[in-house]
Amino acid sequence: NAGVTQTPKFQVLKTGQSMTLQCAQDMNHEYMSWYRQDPGMGLRLIHYSVGAGITDQGEVPNGYNVSRSTTEDFPLRLLSAAPSQTSVYFCASSPRTANQPQHFGDGTRLSIL
């Protein structure tokens, strides 16, 4: 049972480059979300989705785009990478039923030079 799979695990980008962080889950969960975690801090919500075709912004959405064309996948796009986006990115999923435990991936460690 793979759970939530994030790729890549590590990535180094140059300022201005774009890239997509991948997140896939095999649990048929409707709810998916993206967080970023800066050193010594808690997680901050970037974007989330309550089902295919539906996305919404979280606390820190600027500089990021998302789409949800399938239940399984929720990619996060950095449009023009900036050093301030250096962080660890976590994807999570859960059933849509209220107050179900969320399952997190192992994270993508992104450095922008």
Add this chain to the structure above:
Amino acid sequence: DAKTTQPNSMESNEEEPVHLPCNHSTISGTDYIHWYRQLPSQGPEYVIHGLTSNVNNRMASLAIAEDRKSSTLILHRATLRDAAVYYCISTNSGNTPLVFGKGTRLSVIA
């Protein structure tokens, strides 16, 4: 969602019980209390959640005060593997995103 307050850090000896406190004085009647933990270099991991009654599972127990303004996560026998940051999170009855604070960093001493 109610704001939660936790101590920045706590320390425990191995094989002793650990009580991790959380204050949520503005909690409403339909807000749940969730606990997650984050081991070093890993994503957060669900621990336990509850509404009013005390809850037990294989990982921990959750004791909720009668007025629901505070709760305590109880690890019955701390192991070195329990060293992590523990997050107490309050959510409303809908399926809203989790809002993480800085949590409590638990150190376990052998």
